[in-house]
Amino acid sequence: MCPRIVDKESLASRELELLAAALSIIENRGVAGLNMDRLVAQVPYSKGTVYSHFSSKEDLLTSLCIQGMEILAGLFRKAANYSGSTRERGLGIHLAYLLYALLYPNRFLLVISAMSPTLFERTSEQRKQAFQEVETALFGAVVEIVDDAITAGDFKLPDHMTKQQVAFSNWSMGFGTIALLAGEFNDCECRRGLNLEHEMFNNVNLLLDGMGWKPLSNSQSHAVALQRIAEEAFSDEMSQLAERGIRLDFTRPPVPVGATGDLFG
Amino acid sequence: MCPRIVDKESLASRELELLAAALSIIENRGVAGLNMDRLVAQVPYSKGTVYSHFSSKEDLLTSLCIQGMEILAGLFRKAANYSGSTRERGLGIHLAYLLYALLYPNRFLLVISAMSPTLFERTSEQRKQAFQEVETALFGAVVEIVDDAITAGDFKLPDHMTKQQVAFSNWSMGFGTIALLAGEFNDCECRRGLNLEHEMFNNVNLLLDGMGWKPLSNSQSHAVALQRIAEEAFSDEMSQLAERGIRLDFTRPPVPVGATGDLFG
DNA sequence: ACCTAAAATTGACGCTTCGTCACTGACGGA
DNA sequence: TCCGTCAGTGACGAAGCGTCAATTTTAGGT
Numbered sequence: 052m053c054p055r056i057v058d059k060e061s062l063a064s065r066e067l068e069l070l071a072a073a074l075s076i077i078e079n080r081g082v083a084g085l086n087m088d089r090l091v092a093q094v095p096y097s098k099g100t101v102y103s104h105f106s107s108k109e110d111l112l113t114s115l116c117i118q119g120m121e122i123l124a125g126l127f128r129k130a131a132n133y134s135g136s137t138r139e140r141g142l143g144i145h146l147a148y149l150l151y152a153l154l155y156p157n158r159f160l161l162v163i164s165a166m167s168p169t170l171f172e173r174t175s176e177q178r179k180q181a182f183q184e185v186e187t188a189l190f191g192a193v194v195e196i197v198d199d200a201i202t203a204g205d206f207k208l209p210d211h212m213t214k215q216q217v218a219f220s221n222w223s224m225g226f227g228t229i230a231l232l233a234g235e236f237n238d239c240e241c242r243r244g245l246n247l248e249h250e251m252f253n254n255v256n257l258l259l260d261g262m263g264w265k266p267l268s269n270s271q272s273h274a275v276a277l278q279r280i281a282e283e284a285f286s287d288e289m290s291q292l293a294e295r296g297i298r299l300d301f302t303r304p305p306v307p308v309g310a311t312g313d314l315f316g
Numbered sequence: 317m318c319p320r321i322v323d324k325e326s327l328a329s330r331e332l333e334l335l336a337a338a339l340s341i342i343e344n345r346g347v348a349g350l351n352m353d354r355l356v357a358q359v360p361y362s363k364g365t366v367y368s369h370f371s372s373k374e375d376l377l378t379s380l381c382i383q384g385m386e387i388l389a390g391l392f393r394k395a396a397n398y399s400g401s402t403r404e405r406g407l408g409i410h411l412a413y414l415l416y417a418l419l420y421p422n423r424f425l426l427v428i429s430a431m432s433p434t435l436f437e438r439t440s441e442q443r444k445q446a447f448q449e450v451e452t453a454l455f456g457a458v459v460e461i462v463d464d465a466i467t468a469g470d471f472k473l474p475d476h477m478t479k480q481q482v483a484f485s486n487w488s489m490g491f492g493t494i495a496l497l498a499g500e501f502n503d504c505e506c507r508r509g510l511n512l513e514h515e516m517f518n519n520v521n522l523l524l525d526g527m528g529w530k531p532l533s534n535s536q537s538h539a540v541a542l543q544r545i546a547e548e549a550f551s552d553e554m555s556q557l558a559e560r561g562i563r564l565d566f567t568r569p570p571v572p573v574g575a576t577g578d579l580f581g
Numbered sequence: 582a583c584c585t586a587a588a589a590t591t592g593a594c595g596c597t598t599c600g601t602c603a604c605t606g607a608c609g610g611a
Numbered sequence: 612t613c614c615g616t617c618a619g620t621g622a623c624g625a626a627g628c629g630t631c632a633a634t635t636t637t638a639g640g641t
Contacts (some may be wrong), residue, residue, distance in 0.1 A: 083434045086627060097591045102629065164432045166495060167425055169348045183504045190506040212518055219496075219510060220519040227492020230431060231484075239448040241455040245484060253477055254485040258519075261526025351598060362620045367600065 066104050069094060070115055077157050082112075082164070109173035113182060116165050119158030120185040123151045126288070127192040133284045135276070137200035138264050142273065143280050144193055145225050145255045149248060150288045152229045153297060159233055193218040206264040217262065224258050225251070248299050252277060277301040331369050334359060335380055342422050347377075347429070374438035378447060381430050384423030385450040388416045391553070392457040398549045400541070402465035403529050407538065408545050409458055410490050410520045414513060415553045417494045418562060424498055458483040471529040482527065489523050490516070513564050517542060542566040 072093045076085045087108055091098045105111040130143030152159040164170050171179070197214045200206040208217065232247045252273070260267050278301045281289055292299065337359045341350045352373055356363045370376040395408030417424040429435050436444070462479045465471040473482065497512045517538070525532050543566045546554055557564065 081433055081437070083437070087629080088627065091592095098629080099591055099631085100589080103589085106629095108628070160432055163428060164434070167429045167432075168346055169429070172346070172348070187505050209518075209522070213509075215506075216510065216515065216518060219506075219515060220493075220522055223492035223496055223515070223519055224489050224523075225492070226496060227488035227490070228485075230495065231488055231491060240452050241480075241484075244478075245481065250481065250484060250488070253474070253481060254488055254523075257474065257485055257526035258489075258523050259526070261522035261524070352600080353598065356621090363600080364602085364620055365618080368618080371600095373599075 065096070066114075069096075069101060069104055069111075070118055073111055073115060074157070077115075082157070082160070085112075106175040106178075107173050109170050110175050110178055112161060112170060113165060113174040113178050115158065116161045117178070117182055117185055119151075119155055119161065120182075120189060122155065122158075123147070124185060124188055124192070126151055126285070127189060129284045130280075131192055131196060133280055135280065136266065137196060137203050137205045138259060138266060139276050139280060140196050141200070141221070141259060141264065142252070142255065142277055143284060144196060144221070145251060146277065146280060146285065148225045148229065149251050150285055150292070152233055153247070153292055153299075154288060156233060159229065163230060190218060190222070193221060200264060205266075206262065209262055220258060220262075221255070224254050228254050248301065252301065274301045330361070331379075334361075334366060334369055334376075335383055338376055338380060339422065342380075347422070347425070350377075371440045371443075372438050374435050375440050375443055377426060377435060378430060378439040378443050380423065381426045382443070382447055382450055384416075384420055384426065385447075385454060387420065387423075388412070389450060389453055389457070391416055391550070392454060394549045395545075396457055396461060398545055400545065401531065402461060402468050402470045403524060403531060404541050404545060405461050406465070406486070406524060406529065407517070407520065407542055408549060409461065409486070410516060411542065411545060411550065413490045413494065414516050415550055415557070417498055418512070418557060419553060421498060424494065428495055455483060455487070458486060465529060470531075471527065474527055485523065485527075486520070489519050493519050513566065517566065539566045 069090070073085060073090055076089055076093065085108075087098065087101065090111075091101055094101070105114060126147035127144055130140060130147045133140050133143050135143075165182075174182075194214050197206075197217050201208060201214070208214065228251050229247070232242060232245060232250060256273055266272075281299065281301065289299065334355070338350060338355055341354055341358065350373075352363065352366065355376075356366055359366070370379060391412035392409055395405060395412045398405050398408050400408075430447075439447075459479050462471075462482050466473060466479070473479065493516050494512065497507060497510060497515060521538055531537075546564065546566065554564065
């Protein structure tokens, strides 16, 4: 009359195990290479058990997505806690986003997939809600910095815009830049010569200047500030990147000229 | 020794027929609802014939994507030919992008899907090349306007940036804004109260101001200019939208306040 | 120690969908 | 009339998803 107790803890850890296995499959064989049979084969549980955690393959992918956004939230927190001007902290948020995309490219691509209804409409309601919660948390961190900037007088809300809208324009720019440049799969002529970290901060600084977020950009000064944030707030992430042969140096002159110069005249 | 002649023309028109059928399935039952058997059932050709046009389902989707980008290229041309200041023509490009996303939401979502390797890595080489060609054409149209702006003296290339990079930052902002707001599927709290057309031009004007593209923004004046471009260069598209109950009015005050105000303080 | 019943787990199976390939038949020349 | 070629066909094999009847495990109750 008193059957097995559902041990919440080991249940959660098993879910992590499943997610880790799924991610490793994706890393080895691409998202298309992930299928439930393969996952089951790689893990000491049966299909039924896997399906007791995730209502569908898409639910699993969304879950992986959420996990990634939680990592990103941690990075955002580091940026928000950085002691510097509000503009520097704003740059820090974008740096966090950039580091996330470079450290976990597969996870970033999953977010893009999650925008297509195909994926999202087949995830469980519960999971969708979790997704929105992390998203709100991420967004909230940005709004907070905008708020601080207003309080500090570094920045005045543009006409007819709310804090939320300002945060959103930053999000749009960050997301758009990374989405278009992430994934080497698509090395179209248009993008030849473009370099993710440089375009990211070119774009963001133009935007922040446009909204009058002080101190305004003198590319060189911002490059130096950025480099310091990277070293001080994100030393771990920077060295993880370095281990993979990716060395970010924001003080270096922007683009290795060539290749692109002639294309568009 | 002289078997059936491959009539290039009817071959091309059959391809259009297939694409139209595929799109109508997507419109009725979503991307997930599109499958090759259903397509074959809806069309007076057999599976084998369909597969002689498209090497895989993904190849078909990419093809649909390309077709959409060609439509977009047409809209870009209208914007580029508009007789007004270079900044107005720049706004026109973004307006074209917006109209495209509103008139053909399914096609826009396909572009997003196309960013995920899952889709792209399974399309034929030939199709990939076609994709890059349209993309380059689209991008070229933007670069051209940037060039005109420099020539006209409306705008000075920011330090260390090329025309290509400036065009790219516009693309990032436009794409990011639409991608995050398109698709009602994802109506997270963060986005409540945000309105695609207003955010689009808030964001773009901030960016253009940031790069010093004259005349600088006085939101009201730009709103009026935008409204005129919409009416003069895109009257067809505007009325198509109106038919579907979507009335764009850029001179209206930005956001129906409420809902969002309290959420982030 | 043994019984019992609910919960947890299993994996074979049914179903959908993709893409192929052996076949058909239409057509023009010999 | 016969032949060779090739567009077109659709039945079929392979692969993957998700289910559910059967089995095992667990922890009180006796």
